[in-house]
Amino acid sequence: MTPSPELSRAVLSDEIGANVRGVVSTARERARNALTEEILESARGQLATVGAAALSLRAVARDLGLASSALYRYFPSRDDLLTRLIIEGYDALGAAAEAADDPTAQPRTRWHAICAAVRAWALAHPHEYALLYGSPVPGYAAPQDTVAAAGRVGLALGRVLGDAARAGVLPPAEGRRTHLVTPAAAAGLGGEHPDLDDAVRARALLTWSSLFGLVSFELFGHFVGVLTDPDAFFTEQVGELADVLGL
Amino acid sequence: MTPSPELSRAVLSDEIGANVRGVVSTARERARNALTEEILESARGQLATVGAAALSLRAVARDLGLASSALYRYFPSRDDLLTRLIIEGYDALGAAAEAADDPTAQPRTRWHAICAAVRAWALAHPHEYALLYGSPVPGYAAPQDTVAAAGRVGLALGRVLGDAARAGVLPPAEGRRTHLVTPAAAAGLGGEHPDLDDAVRARALLTWSSLFGLVSFELFGHFVGVLTDPDAFFTEQVGELADVLGL
DNA sequence: CGACTGACGAGAGCGGTGCTCTCGTTCTGG
DNA sequence: CCAGAACGAGAGCACCGCTCTCGTCAGTCG
Structure with a gap:
C-alpha cells in the first residue's frame, strides 16, 4: 500500500504549478490540457448519442486512437x-x-x-x-x-x-x-x-x-x-x- | 435465419396450453413456473440491494446455482x-x-x-x-x-x-x-x-x-x-x- | 550540460458482463 | 414407445472498467 510514485497529484487536481497564474508554460502541460479537452469532447459526443449508461472509456480511447489505459492518466475512473x-x-x-x-x-x-x-x-x-x-x-x-x-x-x-x-x-x-x-x-x-x-x-x-x-x-x-x-x-x-x- | 426449433413460444408468452384454464398440469410446467418465480425473487433482491444498473443475470444465476445460460430459457434478455x-x-x-x-x-x-x-x-x-x-x-x-x-x-x-x-x-x-x-x-x-x-x-x-x-x-x-x-x-x-x- | 525523476502511452492481463451455440439429458404428447 | 421439444451445463465471443509493467520522452536540478 505504499503510494506509487507514478501517481501524481496532478491527476487528481487539475490546476498545479505554473498554471496558478493562468498561464500554461511547458509543452507537456499544454499537451495535457489539449488531450484532456479532446477526451471530454469525445465523451460529450458519446453522452449525447448513446447516453451515460452506455458511455465507455474504451470507446472514447478508440475514438482518440489511444490505449484505454492512457485515459486513466487524465481521469482516475469512469465515475x-x-x-x-x-x-x-x-x-x-x-x-x-x-x-x-x-x-x-x-x-x-x-x-x-x-x-x-x-x-x-x-x-x-x-x-x-x-x-x-x-x-x-x-x-x-x-x-x-x-x-x-x-x-x-x-x-x-x-x-x-x-x-x-x-x-x-x-x-x-x-x-x-x-x-x-x-x-x-x-x-x-x-x-x-x-x-x-x-x-x-x-x-x-x-x-x-x-x-x-x-x-x-x-x-x-x-x-x-x-x-x-x-x-x-x-x-x-x-x-x-x-x-x-x-x- | 431459419427459426431454431429450440426456441419455443413459451419463452416469450408465459401462458400456454393447459395453463389457459389456470391449472398447471405437467410437472415440467410446474417446475418452470417455480423456477421463474425463483429467478424473479432473486432479481428482486438484487434490485433492492444494488439497484437496477448493477443487477446482473450472472449474479442471479449464481444465486440460484444455475448456469447463466439457463436463465435465457426463462427470460429472453436482461431487459x-x-x-x-x-x-x-x-x-x-x-x-x-x-x-x-x-x-x-x-x-x-x-x-x-x-x-x-x-x-x-x-x-x-x-x-x-x-x-x-x-x-x-x-x-x-x-x-x-x-x-x-x-x-x-x-x-x-x-x-x-x-x-x-x-x-x-x-x-x-x-x-x-x-x-x-x-x-x-x-x-x-x-x-x-x-x-x-x-x-x-x-x-x-x-x-x-x-x-x-x-x-x-x-x-x-x-x-x-x-x-x-x-x-x-x-x-x-x-x-x-x-x-x-x-x- | 547532463543525469535523474516523473509523466506518459502502449500493451497485456484480470475479473466481470450479456448473450450465443452446442451438446447431452430428460420429460411429454402422439 | 419413441420422436421431438424443453432443459441445464459448459465453452466461447465481444465487450467492459481497471491495474500493472515497461520502454520512452520531457523537464528540472545539480
Missing part, C-alpha cells in the same frame, strides 16, 4: 469522467436559464422564460438531462463540486422571486417563522424581505421541483398518450406554478 | 427481466396508493393519504422507485404491458378528483373545450362532469407530475442541504397541490 460531465451539464443548463432571463422584464414573464429555457434545453439534450435529473448512479455520492453547479438554475429562479418581492409584486407573507428551508437555501431564494417568509420559500421549492417534474415526465415518457400538445400544456402549467408563487 | 420488475414495481406502488385511499373520506384527506403513501413507498424502495421514475434505460421503449401498470397511481388520484366533482366539492369549471388532455386520459381523470373541464384535468396532470417531482428531488438528493424537515415540507406542499386542484 470521475461522468462527474465532470455532470458539472458541465449543470453549467450549461444554468447558462441557458440565465441567458433566457431578462432582469428588466416582469417577474412572471421572467419565470415563464426561464422555465421554457429549461424545458428547451432538456428536449435538446435528453441524455444530458437524464444524467442530471434521472436516477443517480447507484451509490453515487455527489461531490461538492456538483452541488455548486447544480444550484445555478435554482438561483436564477430565486433571483426572480427576490426581485418580485422587492418590486412589491408579491402578496404579503404571513411572516411565518418556521424553518423548513435551510438558511443557506433561503439566501439563494431571494434573500431577506418581509414578503418572503418560510412558507413562501417552501412554495418556491415546490414550484422548482414541479418544473423538473413536468420536464422529467415529458422526457421520460410518462405523458405519452396523455397529452395532445405538450408545448401548450407546459406553458399553461408553468402559469399555474407562477400563480402558486404569487408572481 | 425483459427488468421490464418484468418494472411492471411489478408499478403494481406494488399502485397497490400501496390504493390501500392508503379510503373512498369514504374527504377528497382532500384522500389526496394527502395517497401522496403520503407514494412517498413512503418510494423511501422504502428507493432502487425500485428509481427504476420506475428515474432515467429510462437508453433506448428503452416501454412495452405496452408497462403503461397499463404505470397508470395505477394516476388512476387512484383521478378517482379522488372525480369523486370530489360528483360530491360538489370542486369549484365550478369554466367549461373550457380545448383538448390538451387525451380522451383516454380524461376518462381516467374522473370521467365526465361539468366541474371537470380540460383546464382542470390539465391541472390534475400538473399536480400528478409535481408529486413525483417532489419525491424524486428528495430521493435523488436535490433537496440535500435545502430542507431541514423533509416530512413536514412534503405534507405542506402536498396541501398546496391540493389547493391547486381545488380539493
Whole structure:
C-alpha cells in the first residue's frame, strides 16, 4: 500500500504549478490540457448519442486512437469522467436559464422564460438531462463540486422571486417563522424581505421541483398518450406554478 | 435465419396450453413456473440491494446455482427481466396508493393519504422507485404491458378528483373545450362532469407530475442541504397541490 | 550540460458482463 | 414407445472498467 510514485497529484487536481497564474508554460502541460479537452469532447459526443449508461472509456480511447489505459492518466475512473460531465451539464443548463432571463422584464414573464429555457434545453439534450435529473448512479455520492453547479438554475429562479418581492409584486407573507428551508437555501431564494417568509420559500421549492417534474415526465415518457400538445400544456402549467408563487 | 426449433413460444408468452384454464398440469410446467418465480425473487433482491444498473443475470444465476445460460430459457434478455420488475414495481406502488385511499373520506384527506403513501413507498424502495421514475434505460421503449401498470397511481388520484366533482366539492369549471388532455386520459381523470373541464384535468396532470417531482428531488438528493424537515415540507406542499386542484 | 525523476502511452492481463451455440439429458404428447 | 421439444451445463465471443509493467520522452536540478 505504499503510494506509487507514478501517481501524481496532478491527476487528481487539475490546476498545479505554473498554471496558478493562468498561464500554461511547458509543452507537456499544454499537451495535457489539449488531450484532456479532446477526451471530454469525445465523451460529450458519446453522452449525447448513446447516453451515460452506455458511455465507455474504451470507446472514447478508440475514438482518440489511444490505449484505454492512457485515459486513466487524465481521469482516475469512469465515475470521475461522468462527474465532470455532470458539472458541465449543470453549467450549461444554468447558462441557458440565465441567458433566457431578462432582469428588466416582469417577474412572471421572467419565470415563464426561464422555465421554457429549461424545458428547451432538456428536449435538446435528453441524455444530458437524464444524467442530471434521472436516477443517480447507484451509490453515487455527489461531490461538492456538483452541488455548486447544480444550484445555478435554482438561483436564477430565486433571483426572480427576490426581485418580485422587492418590486412589491408579491402578496404579503404571513411572516411565518418556521424553518423548513435551510438558511443557506433561503439566501439563494431571494434573500431577506418581509414578503418572503418560510412558507413562501417552501412554495418556491415546490414550484422548482414541479418544473423538473413536468420536464422529467415529458422526457421520460410518462405523458405519452396523455397529452395532445405538450408545448401548450407546459406553458399553461408553468402559469399555474407562477400563480402558486404569487408572481 | 431459419427459426431454431429450440426456441419455443413459451419463452416469450408465459401462458400456454393447459395453463389457459389456470391449472398447471405437467410437472415440467410446474417446475418452470417455480423456477421463474425463483429467478424473479432473486432479481428482486438484487434490485433492492444494488439497484437496477448493477443487477446482473450472472449474479442471479449464481444465486440460484444455475448456469447463466439457463436463465435465457426463462427470460429472453436482461431487459425483459427488468421490464418484468418494472411492471411489478408499478403494481406494488399502485397497490400501496390504493390501500392508503379510503373512498369514504374527504377528497382532500384522500389526496394527502395517497401522496403520503407514494412517498413512503418510494423511501422504502428507493432502487425500485428509481427504476420506475428515474432515467429510462437508453433506448428503452416501454412495452405496452408497462403503461397499463404505470397508470395505477394516476388512476387512484383521478378517482379522488372525480369523486370530489360528483360530491360538489370542486369549484365550478369554466367549461373550457380545448383538448390538451387525451380522451383516454380524461376518462381516467374522473370521467365526465361539468366541474371537470380540460383546464382542470390539465391541472390534475400538473399536480400528478409535481408529486413525483417532489419525491424524486428528495430521493435523488436535490433537496440535500435545502430542507431541514423533509416530512413536514412534503405534507405542506402536498396541501398546496391540493389547493391547486381545488380539493 | 547532463543525469535523474516523473509523466506518459502502449500493451497485456484480470475479473466481470450479456448473450450465443452446442451438446447431452430428460420429460411429454402422439 | 419413441420422436421431438424443453432443459441445464459448459465453452466461447465481444465487450467492459481497471491495474500493472515497461520502454520512452520531457523537464528540472545539480
